[in-house]
Amino acid sequence: MDTRDLARIDLNLLLSLQVLLEEGSVSRAADRLNITQPAMSKTLLRLRDVFADPLFTRSGRGIQPTPRANELRGELQELLGGIDRLVKGEAFSPADYDGEITLALSEYIGVALLPPLIQRLHDLAPRLSIRTITRIENQLEQLAQGNLDFAIQIAQTTYPPAYRWQTLGSSPPAILVREGHPLTEGEVSWDRLASYPLIRLYISDLDHLEIARSSEAFIRARSPQQGSLETSHLLTALEVLRSTDYFLPGPAYLVRNEQATRGIAALPVPEGASYELQYRLVAHERTAHSALHNWLWEQILDTLRGLRVRTIHRG
Incomplete structure (x- = not known):
């Protein structure tokens, strides 16, 4: 693509040529473009210079396109239609979108x-x-x-x-454990939680979240004698819960999915860690x-x- 040649072309000239072809009259084309007839005649002179062709000849019925102008007719309609779609954007159709x-x-x-x-x-x-x-x-x-x-x-x-x-x-937090876990009996306290290993579900950008301080409470309460597991895979975490004494702080709404949380119990969080997710x-x-x-x-x-x-x- 030679951008120097393209830079010489005023797109308004192409639009004027399209209107001249459609109207077959300099005066009607001028009216349609809301310009004077002399201005339209000057535009035609510029078009002739760009295309190195007379483009139109006068006749008793206005102006008649030359063979070169007729060659341009189809390409011009496609080009201007493409520019119109480029500017306006095509109507979005969900059924046809494939991105x-x-x-x-x-x-x-x-x-x-x-x-x-x-x-x-x-x-x-x-x-x-x-x-x-x-x-x-x-x-x-x-x-x-x-x-x-x-x-x-x-x-x-x-x-x-x-x-x-x-x-x-939003959802309140909960302590997720397996059914039959010792924590399912009695009150859930920080001291009791410290007796069991923790699963930390990975959370993106945790430092920027409203729950950051509350989440840190579970980590601080964990006993050094107890291990931990961090994962971003919920289903993996739930499988670990089902077969171990680990506990997982998470949203209470998870237990609504009975299939995914089969065998899992949701317990209230200890005092001081009450927050909404x-x-x-x-x-x-x-x-x-x-x-x-x-x-x-x-x-x-x-x-x-x-x-x-x-x-x-x-x-």
């Missing part, structure tokens, strides 16, 4: 959200590909850089103005005018609303 969206979320959120969300998206946008990432730090920066499209995360203390977010809901859907302003992203934002929110309705109905 990929990247979503960051923890596995314990994904267990509840992904099955109904993926089914909904398969029905509405069957060619859309969803890529989920369960372990990624600096999520706000990753959103800004375009490495992530959305993040569903535990609420951070603050969000810069460049980000939009929506609170999705608040979840938010987050995106960067770079996607604010994207029809795809705005549509998917609503699909995520609608899916979560449906989950809450079903939970209330079962309860």
Whole structure:
């Protein structure tokens, strides 16, 4: 592509040529473009210079295109139509979209959200590909850089103005243990917890979260004589719980998934660690005018609303 030649061309000239071809009259073309007839005649002179061809000859019925102008007719319509689509953007059709969206979320959120969300998206946008990432730090920066499209995360203390977010809901914390665990009998205290090993479920950007101090309480209370396990895989953590005396601090809503938490009991947290786990859907302003992203934002929110309705109905 020779950009020097392109720089010489005023796109308004091409639009004027298209109108001249459609109207077959200098005066009618001038009226349509809201300019004077002399100005339209000067435009035609410039077009003749650009294309090195008369383009039109006068006749009793106005102007007639030359063979060169007729050659340009089809290409010009396609070119101007492409420019129009480029500027306006094509109408978004979920059923036809075949790109990929990247979503960051923890596995314990994904267990509840992904099955109904993926089914909904398969029905509405069957060619859309969803890529989920369960372990990624600096999520706000990753959103800004375009490495992530959305993040569903535990609420951070603050969000810069460049980000939009929506609170999705909240859940009280719980101590998850196997059924029959010694902690299921009697009061759960810090001293009793210190007698058992801890599972820490990986949480992205923990230092920036509202629950950071409360989470540290479990780590500080752990006895040096007891081991610990950190994992980002919820199902792995639950399997460890079922066969050991480990305990896992986590959201109480997990036990609503009876299939995933079979054999797991949820106990109240000790005094001094009472807090709400608040979840938010987050995106960067770079996607604010994207029809795809705005549509998917609503699909995520609608899916979560449906989950809450079903939970209330079962309860």
